[in-house]
Amino acid sequence: MKPIQCSSCFKQSCSGGGYQEKDYCASYTHREVFEAARQVYAADPETANLARQAAIIESKGYMVWPRLKDTIELARRMEYSRIAVLFCPDLTREARKTCRILEESGLEVVSRICGVGKSKPQTPEALMSELKGRNPELIVNAGLCSACEAEILQYTDVPVTTYIARDKRLNHYPASAVYASGKWRDWAKEIYRDKIGLE
Numbered sequence: 001m002k003p004i005q006c007s008s009c010f011k012q013s014c015s016g017g018g019y020q021e022k023d024y025c026a027s028y029t030h031r032e033v034f035e036a037a038r039q040v041y042a043a044d045p046e047t048a049n050l051a052r053q054a055a056i057i058e059s060k061g062y063m064v065w066p067r068l069k070d071t072i073e074l075a076r077r078m079e080y081s082r083i084a085v086l087f088c089p090d091l092t093r094e095a096r097k098t099c100r101i102l103e104e105s106g107l108e109v110v111s112r113i114c115g116v117g118k119s120k121p122q123t124p125e126a127l128m129s130e131l132k133g134r135n136p137e138l139i140v141n142a143g144l145c146s147a148c149e150a151e152i153l154q155y156t157d158v159p160v161t162t163y164i165a166r167d168k169r170l171n172h173y174p175a176s177a178v179y180a181s182g183k184w185r186d187w188a189k190e191i192y193r194d195k196i197g198l199e
Contacts, residue, residue, distance in 0.1 A: 053077040084136035085111040091143030110134045128155035
């Protein structure tokens with residue numbers, strides 16, 4: 001069996017409830033996973049509501065709202081009032097503005113910088129344990145580096161969303177590494193020119 005390769009699929013039939021009869025299509029080769037997900041939604045109203053609200057937000061805000069508006073709408077629709085914002089010292093200015101906007105939207109915000117006590121660093125587990133004492137209902141990543149994000153977020157048990165993907169080299173817009181690459185140009189030519197006929 002081939003590994004799952006959703007990034008190679010251009011039909012994306014699964015988004016409409018269908019599937020492709022291909023050995024790399026998760027919806028086809030792992031039907032039991034999707035059935036198990038349905039059972040989770042049926043048994044866990046909070047998870048089901050989160051999935052429902054996420055779908056509503058996507059349908060209303062897709063290509064209309066900026067990501068911060070998505071986050072605020074998610075908190076409102078889920079009736080979250082306490083938000084934790086995590087960030088790197090490099091993004092203090094951006095985090096400060098983010099927190100102010102969240103607070104102006106009626107949310108209670110606690111913010112936490114990573115790298116506290118660099119001479120004797122706090123472990124990710126200790127940092128998250130400290131944060132849990134504030135009982136956040138949603139965690140917003142406002143600029144952790146990839147490694148710190150992966151390390152810290154394994155200790156959370158509440159929903160997490162990323163607002164800023166820290167990338168100092170690319171002005172915190174990591175996708176530009178893909179858009180500016182030769183592989184991106186080849187893909188764009190293949191899809192937009194060769195297959196669709198656009199210039």
